[in-house]
Amino acid sequence: MAASERLARLRSAVVGGDDEPGLSLAVLAGAVAAFVSLPLVALLVRASNYGFGHLAGLLSETGSLDVLLNSLSLVVLVTLGCVLVGVPLAVLTVQTDLPGRRVWTVVAALPLVVPSYIGAFTFVSAFGPRGDLADALAVVGIERIPTIYGLQGTALVLVLFTYPYVFLTTRAALLSFDGTLVEAARTLNHSRWAAFKRVTVPQILPGVAAGGLLAALYALSDFGTPSIMRYEVFTQQIYVAQRSLGVPEGYPALLSMQLLVVVTVVLALESRIGAGDTSYVSRGSRQPGRIELGVWKWPALAFCGGVAVLSLGVPLGVLAWWFQRAGSAVFEFDPTVAWNSLKVSVAAAGAATVLALPVAGYAARSSSRFSEVTDRLTYVGYAVPGVVIALALLYLSTEFAQSLYKTVPLLVFAYVVRFLPQAVGSVRSSVLQVDPKLTEAARTLGRSSTGAFREVTLPLIAPGVAAGAALVFLTTMKELPATLMLSPLGFETLVSYIWLVRGAGSYGAAAVPALVLVGVSALSMVVILAQERYNG
Amino acid sequence: MADQLQTTRRRTEPDDATTGGDVVLELNGVTKAYGAETAVTDLSLAVRDGELLTLLGPSGCGKTTTLRMLAGLERPTEGAIELAGDTVAGPETFVAAEDRGVGIVFQDFALFPHLSVRENVAFGLTDRDGDAATERVDEMLDLVDMPDMGDRAVDQLSGGQQQRVALARSLAPEPDILLLDEPFSNLDVRLRVEMREEVRRILKAAGVTAVSVTHDQEEALSISDRVAVLNDGRLEQVGDPEGVFEHPESRFVASFLGQAAFLSGMVNEATVDTAVGSYDRGLLKGLTDGYTGAMVDVLVRPDDLRAVPATGDTGNGTIVKRQYTGPSFIYHVELDNGDVVRCLHNHAEDMDVGEPVTVDLVSDHSLAWYPTE
Amino acid sequence: MSERSGPSRRRFLAAAGAATTTGLAGCSGILGTGSESGGGTPGIGDFRGSGAIVEDRPAPGGTSIEDLPDLEGELAIYLGGGEGGRYTTLIDLLDRYYDGFEVSQQTQPSSQLANIIVDEYDSGTTQADLFWSVDAGSLAYVSDKGATVGLSSDATSMVADDRFATDQWVGVAGRSRAVPYNTNQFDASDIPTSIDALATRDRFQGSLGWAPTYGAFHGFVTAMRQLRGEDGTREWLNAMLDQNPARYDSEYATVKQGITNGEVGAGPTNHYYPMLVFAQRPDVPLDLAFTENDAGALVNTAGASVLDGASDPELADLFVRHLLSAEAQEFLATRGFAFPMIDGVEPVGPLPTIEELSPPDLDLQSLSDVQPTIELLKDVGILS
DSSP: OOHHHHHHHHHHHHHOSTTSOOHHHHHHHHHHHHHHHHHHHHHHHHHHHHOHHHHHHHHHHSTHHHHHHHHHHHHHHHHHHHHHHHHHHHHHHHHBOOTTHHHHHHHHHGGGGSOHHHHHHHHHHHHSTTSHHHHHHHHHTOOOOOOSSHHHHHHHHHHHHHHHHHHHHHHHHHHTSOHHHHHHHHHTTOOHHHHIIIIIHHHHHHHHHHHHHHHHHHHHHOOHHHHHTTOOOHHHHHHHHHTOTTOOTTHHHHHHHHHHHHHHHHHHHHHHHTTOOOSOSOOOOOOOOOBOOGGGHHHHHHHHHHHHIIIIIHHHHHHHHHHHHHGGGGGGOOHHHHHHHHHHHHHHHHHHHHHHHHHHHHHHHOOSHHHHHHHHHTTHHHHSOHHHHHHHHHHHHHHHOGGGTTOHHHHHHHHHHHHHHHHHHHHHHHHHTSOHHHHHHHHHTTOOHHHHIIIIIHHHHHHHHHHHHHHHHHHHHTOOHHHHHHOOTTOOOHHHHHHHHHHHTOGGGGHHHHHHHHHHHHHHHHHHHHHHHHTO | OHHHHHHHHHHHSOOHHHHSSOEEEEEEEEEEEETTEEEEEEEEEEEETTOEEEEEOOTTSSHHHHHHHHHTSSOOSEEEEEETTEEEESSSOBOOGGGTOEEEEOTTOOOOTTSBHHHHHHTTOTTSOHHHHHHHHHHHHHHTTOTTOTTSBGGGSOHHHHHHHHHHHHHTTOOSEEEEESTTTTSOHHHHHHHHHHHHHHHHHHTOEEEEEESOHHHHHHHOSEEEEEETTEEEEEEOHHHHHHSOSSHHHHHHSSSOEEEEEEEOSSEEEETTEEEEGGGBTTOOGGGTTOEEEEEEOGGGEEEEEOOTTOOSEEEEEEEEOSSEEEEEEEETTSOEEEEEEETTOOOOTTOEEEEEEOOOSOBOEEEOO | OOOOOSTTSOOHHHHHHHHHTSOOSSOOOSSSOSSOOOSSSOOHHHHSOOSGGGTTOOOOOSOOGGGSOOOOEEEEEEEEOOTTTHHHHHHHHHHHHSTTEEEEEEEEOHHHHHHHHHHHHHHTOOOOSEEEESSHHHHHHHHHTTOEEOOOHHHHTTOSOGGGBOSSEEEEEEEEEEEEEETTTOOGGGSOSSHHHHHHOGGGTTOBEEOTTSHHHHHHHHHHHHHHHHHHHHHHHHHHHHTOOEEOSSHHHIIIIIITTTSSSBOOEETHHHHHHHHHOTTSSEEEEOOOSSGGGOEEEEEEEEETTOSOHHHHHHHHHHHTSHHHHHHHHHHSOOEESSTTOOOOTTSOOGGGSOOOSOOGGGGGOOHHHHHHHHHHTSOO
16 A cells, blocks of 8 residues: 555554544653653563573572462462452441441441551551560460461451452442342342342452452552561562672562562453453342341441451551650651652652643543553553562663662652552543533634643543542552652651651651551542542 | 212222132232332232233332232232232231242343343242253243243343343243233333233243233233223222223223313203213213213213314314324314313324314213213 | 680679669769750760769760861761661761751661662762761671772771771771670579580570571671681581570560560670660669670671762761760760770770670671671571
């Protein structure tokens, strides 16, 4: 075919059909996607520099297979645990006559508010070998309690603070579940329980899987909890290996590659389970009748209460205890630390929002392949753990951009890579809600396309954009591994401060910053919920 | 007083059901209240073996609630339900849906999306083992005329096919009675007519007793053996379709079925005088002596009246509206005395709005009437 | 491998015990008020620690801060393990001493910092001006890799003992390996003067505690490797494992929790840990012993070096001189119970001076050879 035809084809493959947004938007979106993929590319290049043969050799030489096993055990245990806790809680609060359902619903979702490393902290303080429980039991004469450290403790803490993901997605699936199906099953000789097993469960499986995915990814990428609980998994080992003597060349890179492989496997698994057909034939709105618990009410309440005590009572109680015990010393807290946290979080939120606009705008308005690709690429940060991004950026800066090494801009870049997906998602759904006819109308009334964007689209998507920015701000405030690895010398944030004092064991000083972080986290939940309502 | 007359009339006429085959289902004084709201009041009804009874009424009349009580998905506040001789709902008993042996076809079919057609149909066959179940499923698929569709996924089926599968599924476990909740409202209009016939054929072939619920009078009248008209939670009238249509016992039933209009008439010794003429008082069915000198409202339907263009002052009414339905016109005529009636004409008889006309009664059957309120 | 026992075995803390049971809290140094004086330039009282154990010390000798040039400008320090915040307190005091002097620091384990410093040097991205480590091994490692610039003779000449200074780094606070023990379980004479006996004697079976993840322990093992070779060290480690020692997170925990409470009877730790416990609670059944002429008697030192790539090497060098000032050394001796590195300041009462100890003949620079130590510990199964 003629060259011009080829060009035209290429152009439409890139830019889409005639009613597609302009080329400049596509270019911008592509640039952003390339920009945030840099760390991953850098890591791959670095790994290949070592030679994959060398890396394979390291596999057997070092304990990296043990680390792999540890990480896998953790992920499996945590996902299972979250399902075992989250699904019953969802069923209890949606479909039964459990007393105080509304309250339990809120309480069950609240643990998301506690950053997991703070949860880990408080758990070690309460249940560790020299913790409060041990002291209390020592009085009674029990000398040794099962250790909180290791796999059991790490899994427990992670389950307690990530089960809400499964709880919330299962709950959503149950709420949108067509109750008529259960009634149909009942008229076909199935008891309520049999109907639940054969009809409800297969229908809500995709929802459960989605929540399980979030929990699994979280378990894989969490750094703080395994470090505090002394369980050697990828994240913690990458961090330690990156800065220890006696570590063979390329070991951190190897661990990172392994971790990324596991993440990919998890993502692939979920897309298979979760690909359940969501285009249900029946779309009734009737809720199935309430399951009556009868005498089972008491065990159910005990279960809900127990989970709440462990996931909310312990951390908040311990923090309050530290706060109270530290007395006036608590306020000797240096405000520069909080100020630093604020500065980087605002910078990250601003940068992420600005970068999200072209990507999300393009993805929302275009159906071309290219727009799909750029959209997907920005989700790199969602799957790649913070510790790996930080490692990649350390490599990048030491090789190519020494002046950026351990500077605030680099740190902000790490945050942006990691949390851009939140901003993109938020902006995208806002743009989708704006009827393109509105911009067309503006243009027929004499506005240029930028003018139309500024005067019509922007005001309409402003709430969604703001929500995305708020989300990035709040998640950045509590981010741990990248902060530890990339902070410039002397640059202390709330998070690095907490990490520091926990190393010294003086927990009391951590009380105020920890409470601030919990408050920040709570705010982000409020933003998410408000945004859900806004999106309908 | 007028209402009392109606009530007495209803009670003294024998219920057709008791004269027919065995009674399979009986409702006695069933009431359902939700707090202060009553959805169904004092409903008594009997359904005999093999018949198709339709509960007909506008939305909110309590028909769906009644259906759910029959299925065991709701519990009556008062009254009792007997099914195949056993009391399944009463002051002291309540048999739940899973134990009742009642099949139900839902309005939106409620097919299990994660199961194939065959698995859907087999779902209720919990007491049969592999081979017996397969046999029964094949039997059912044959009955609903979908013998080769067993392995299809449910979301690949058309509306009509889905309905067939829903029927097959509820018929498979041989229920004592089959309930249908507005079964055709989810189909497009053209399909509706076709499926009505089809469903009746299936039900009769299966020999199952069925209770259907609908607000579509055409549907009720065309396929049911008997129709029960409900209004605001109460049973207004029950009988075969012709009886209910031609001899509505209450004003509500009269206006609900067909396009009704009322002619006011003065009852005399031998005649009844209306705006369209005087007629023998024997035209009004069941008019007793006591009504001489009273005003009554006579029920007329569009096919009972004809309008003819009038010249000068000779007409008795003016056309105020006309409806073109394709094959026919329905003219709304305002008569001199203020009554507004409707006349059915074929499409060739074209008249204009505002034209003076003479309206004549052309029906060949007795007319229903109600004391003027 | 000799083993001296008998009444000549010195008990250090017992001697001090009687004197210190009278009055503990508060301090009344002759100079200044003792604890943080709040505003204004810190005085000697701010540097000196508090407690009866440090009462009646003479004024420290050596160069006073006042005699040193002023510190001016910004200094970035990589601080290897803040020793429970003690070193940050000292940094803070020096910061407050001078207007126009700003210091920022990042605290991490010394070995991690050593690794980071070398990486940064290699890639030309040096972040800090000064490396202040708690052990000589890390300092030696960093200087071996060329990441330091030499110190001025003004700085190096302040150190009294040559063993604790090179032209690349100087020691500022000496620490000796020791064997603290529970006096209820063991006598002074029970504790051998050779570290091998600790690993072979029956009486220590099931009665020892240690913290093998601790940096100072690694330094000790490195010393042993230098002194007797890989195989001999491996033998000792395996013998220790046979003694079934209890494992603690840190040597402080080994002493405070393990030995003091009688969970275990003895164990190898740095000398100042039992001092710290003793200073808080003079009535504990705790004392310490030193081995002789082997790795168990190693005298290591915390120290500092100026990094290649520092933005202001002169300032860093001057800071090092301040660490060797009379006040700073008094601080380190009284608050951290370290062995001072300058003439004119003595270690805290109950402790012997370095001259009185019998450390092995070992160049501290050789402690830079840390990598094989880690590998050996992993190989033997002590580290995973």
